[in-house]
Amino acid sequence: MTTLPDLDRRTADLIDLDERFSTHNYHPLPVVIAEADGAWVTDVEGRPHLDLLAGYSALNFGHRHxxxxxxxxxxxxxxxxxxxxxxxxxxxxxxxxxxxxxxxxxxxxxxxxxxxxxxxxxxxxxxxxxxxxxxxxxxxxxxxxxxxxxxxxxxxxxxxxxxxxxxxxxxxxxxxxxxxxxxxxxxxxxxxxxxxxxxxxxxxxxxxxxxxxxxxxxxxxxxxxxxxxxxxxxxxxxxxxxxxxxxxxxxxxxxxxxxxxxxxxxxxxxxxxxxxxxxxxxxxxxxxxxxxxxxxxxxxxxxxxxxxxxxTGEFQQRATSLGAHLHTRLSGLLGHGVAAVRGRGLWAGVDLEPGGPTGRQASEALLRRGVLCKETHGHTLRIAPPLVVEEADLDRGIDALAQVVGAAPR
Incomplete structure (x- = not known):
């Protein structure tokens, strides 16, 4: 069962159905998505979330292009x-x-x-x-x-x-x-x-x-x-x-x-x-x-x-320019809750510093701030937004990450 205690009833009921009747070969975050458009998804309670995972790159062109x-x-x-x-x-x-x-x-x-x-x-x-x-x-x-x-x-x-x-x-x-x-x-x-x-x-x-x-x-x-x-x-x-x-x-x-x-x-x-x-x-x-x-x-x-x-080359260009912005912003978190940043284009692996939140804890904290991300190997977050993401939304996601790792005021 999820570690977040404050789930809404409809969300909790749907998650319970998943856990009762589907195999447990995944450990999803406690959010139930009902709609999506571009770089944003909406959960069953009507709350918007910025998607920084993009289906592990399956959604390079965003939701429902x-x-x-x-x-x-x-x-x-x-x-x-x-x-x-x-x-x-x-x-x-x-x-x-x-x-x-x-x-x-x-x-x-x-x-x-x-x-x-x-x-x-x-x-x-x-x-x-x-x-x-x-x-x-x-x-x-x-x-x-x-x-x-x-x-x-x-x-x-x-x-x-x-x-x-x-x-x-x-x-x-x-x-x-x-x-x-x-x-x-x-x-x-x-x-x-x-x-x-x-x-x-x-x-x-x-x-x-x-x-x-x-x-x-x-x-x-x-x-x-x-x-x-x-x-x-x-x-x-x-x-x-x-x-x-x-x-x-x-x-x-x-x-x-x-x-x-x-x-x-x-x-x-x-x-x-x-x-x-x-x-x-x-x-x-x-x-x-x-x-x-x-x-x-x-x-x-x-x-x-x-x-x-x-x-058209548009998406290659967006990945290049927005990727440069992403890596500049993430590099600013080094030494402030972030131990390492790797990647290219609109794709980054972010290693969290020991003693701070685990990757799972960081992902759950980001979820509470309306940002969807996912951990790998315990201490690393993967960031891969849809290539249609706007720079302002990208900044919103990185600002939320800065709060989670303790690099910015909450």
Whole structure:
């Protein structure tokens, strides 16, 4: 049960229903959201809250962006699902437009981010056997410690987070884990059996951890040298969150495969994809991989609207300019309840000083001030507002955080 004792009756009743009838695999804050628009949500009691989480980047364009709602509504009136047993009039357009936006050659549409990563791993292994010549069943994929790529059995097999991994074995073999950001360790892990290196350009769940300058460039060089693929998981970091289409773009590095999700569905429907080289994705043949809902007409229509929004560059620019403001404001809290600030664009990880509130306590205190945020790993807050947020609202959120950590008058 929630630690806040002063819940309104309707809120308490709805939370009680959740706790009685839904599995306890999440620990949500004690707020029940009923409506949302832009960067703001309204709870069942009619109270507004500033959203500084944006669905872990799934809501990059805000809640109910009118262009995305329009695309979904129009498609709902036409056709929503055919399965891939038939062609439909949105799939080819979506794949072409997404490939053009991302500078890639081919698109494998799926539904969730975890499905996209699983698909990329399958493709990388098949490519290693069919193209690179790795002996059967011997392919390895190098991954980074403290990663988060999803929660399927295979993906938690190479997680280093006990909460995500414990008690789900036996685990899928074929993964080699090295410290994140350590190019020397990465070089030592790559062998002739390496099919791919899978990396988040910025680690989100770990606390918005940015690797050292040059690390991603060196990862690209090492993959080229070894004839291995570089797979960039851009599910949280991509699609304008850091100020560019891909976070990898900040180092002018190109991956062989990218995994996309979250914001690709505009916060309306689950949409994910693997995008990349045609000679790599082209190893798949009919019947070897698929998804009933992957690339469905509704998902493609929404995805096309997302691509149109990104094609203007407006959201990349907003993430850049507002991100600079965000990091300037957060840096002003260093030494005043905040121990460290990391991130890029409109994305930040804020480590709270020992002796102050925990991440959970800070999140609950922010909730009481009308600001929604969420902790990770006990002492870190993740801040990722929708890219439509206004500077004044961003200031309101940071002012509330300053009060919570004791850096400003209450």
């Amino acid at each position: 009118p262009e995305l709602v329009r695309a979904a509504t129009e498609q709902l009136g036409r056709v929503t699902l055919t399965s891939r047993a038939f062609h439909h009039d949105q799939l080819g357009l979506f794949c072409r437009e997404l490939a053009e936006l991302t500078g890639t050659e081919m698109v494998l549409p799926m539904n969730t981010g975890a499905e996209a990563v699983e698909s990329a791993l399958k493709v990388a292994r098949k490519w290693a056997y069919r193209v690179k010549g790795v002996p059967a069943e011997r392919a390895e994929i190098v991954v980074a410690a403290d990663n988060f790529h999803g929660r399927t059995t295979t993906l938690v097999s190479f997680s280093t987070d006990d909460a995500a991994r414990a008690d789900y074995g036996p685990y899928t073999p074929g993964f080699v884990t090295v410290p994140y950001g350590d190019a020397e360790a990465l070089a030592g892990a790559i062998t002739e059996r390496t099919a791919a290196v899978l990396v988040e350009p910025i680690q989100g769940e770990a606390g918005v951890v940015v690797p050292p300058d040059g690390y991603l460039t060196e990862a690209r060089r090492l993959c080229d040298e070894a004839g291995a693929l570089l797979i960039a998981d851009e599910i949280q970091s991509g699609l304008a969150r850091t100020g560019t289409v891909f976070a990898l773009d900040h180092e002018h590095v190109t991956a062989d495969l990218y995994t996309l999700g979250k914001a690709l569905g505009g916060g309306i429907v689950p949409v994910s994809a693997v995008v990349g080289r045609a000679d790599v994705l082209g190893v798949l043949r009919p019947g070897e991989h698929g998804s009933t809902f992957g690339g469905n007409p509704l998902a493609c229509a929404v995805g096309r609207a997302v691509v149109r929004l990104l094609s």
